Amino acid sequence: MEGRNITSIDVFILMGVTNLPWLQKLLFTLTLSFYLLNVFGNTVIISLVFQDISLHSPMYYLLANLSFVDICFSSVTVPKMMVGFWKENTISLEGCITQMYFFHFLGCTEGVLLASMGYDRYIAICHPLRYSAIMGKMICVQFVIISWFIGLTTSLVHAIMTSKLIFCNSNKIMHFFCDVKPVIRLACVDIHLNEAVLTNVLGFLSTSTFVFTIVSYVFIILNLVKIRSSHGRSKAFSTCSSHLSVVILFYGTAMCTYLGPSTKNTIEKDRLAALLFTVFTPAMNPVIYTLRNQEVKKSIKKLLVRSSICSVKAE
Template identity: 75%
Template sequence: MAWWNGTSFNVFILTGITDLPWLQKFLFALVLFFFVIDVLGNLLIVYLVVWDVSLHSPMYFLLANLSFVDICFSSITVPKMMVGFFMENIITLEGCVAQMYFFHFLGCTEGTLLAFMGYDRYVAICKPLRYKTLMRQSVCIQLVVGSWVLGLTTSLVHAIMTSYLPFCDSNRIKHFFCDVKPVIKLACADIHLNEALLTNVLGFLSTSTFTLTIISYIYIIFNLTKIRSSQGRSKAFSTCSSHLTVVILFYGTAMSTYLGPSSENSIEKDRIAAVLFTVITPAMNPIIYTLRNEGVRKSLKKLIRSQTF
């Protein structure tokens, strides 16, 4: 008897990353390690930005929002993945669509935030005299709200389209979470429209935001060549290098996953890429910003001294 729009079952089984018991235990420990770093590291950045008055600037306001998104982004998939290392990982159809929605919502929000952070660096370096005007508080709030709204709306497309598909042959998803590609491959219906929307909507958003970020850095590099002081160039580069590293990590894995062809081999590669941008990248962001960003380093030292004495 059909349960939901022609669907013959009400749960999916997530097959996870591997079936090897010894590898499952190792991966559980590794994923848990990165997840703890992700949550604690990004919470630390949010706390520093709120606590330290010297970090009350547009750049760190955007960074705090990025850290908050990173925590939520990993929390959507990682805990469920870790459960799958020790038992059959079952998720309901409604839960699967909800996970898919929030995953893409937060992923699109993060990509847009990274583009706005690139614009912030462009204004700071290329238009320093107009920085306070162009990046005033109201503008920063609008940029953050805009990134969240864009993520909310674009992710609805995939969730709604997937919810209307009938699933009647298999309920085993070859992934550790409900992503669009592996889920729609199980549908007993024509999925060409779903695949086209996935490629076009996510492709347009990711390439647009990535292109805007690259254009910002082209202008930044051009202006850096005009700075005669090596100390000035070094300071400007240090504020940009951490952001650019995060951009490359995020977009490199995301584009390889959603702009490539959908096949059995591609889904296996997508699963590996998904581990990178759901587990590794969010954990690396606070490390990169702590090590590469002078303002965050100084604030961290100030916090340590305040707790010591």
């Protein structure tokens, strides 16, 4: 009997964000709106970077990769979450581990990409004459490959360790997707090693990339102080203010979630933080880059002009 109980759980129930029907409908509408904004906005940025030759630079190549990651990152969790607003949301053990893997894979990749973009801005502002030599096409490609490789390997550790656990306590995951913390709490074996690896690996990765990005901006600010022209300062800072806003949004929520032990209270807070960095932040990234970046604005205007000309000719 004990053996059957231990091996019986192969389907989990995602408990979602709330049990209140009116709030579920409201959250469904908001989540769908942000998700569509995410897909549309990031697709526009990717299209602009590939079509507009003025955006063929390392900064925008990294931005296009970030936009692609943002679309995939939300797509791993948001569609499944929206199903849960209308009916009982179940997921198989294999599906749960797969979702967990891709979520952390894309999340870690985004963190390293943001650090790479911070370094790019540091070189552009502090060493403008050497920018082309330092941030060549191959270096940019290497940054992207490293980002994806770190995401692939880091997430694989958590997925493998979680798949080795035996689940028998409950099949109700107190979250709207299969994140590591709420899933491993359902195991009927010791999970201290899993928690330690989660905190140390993700803690080290998020903290190191965040510190690396902040150090880049410290040097950028010190360099901006030396610029005598106020117009020159504002122009230089405008090129990196968008990136800094995205960094604060992403790391602020992610570090609050994973730098600490998992308890019943922290799981509730983690669920709210996860809503921000899976739904809100990816949708805000293209908005921030569009509103705060003059080159992207110009590219959008050119695209609109071309579209209007084509429509007139078609008529």
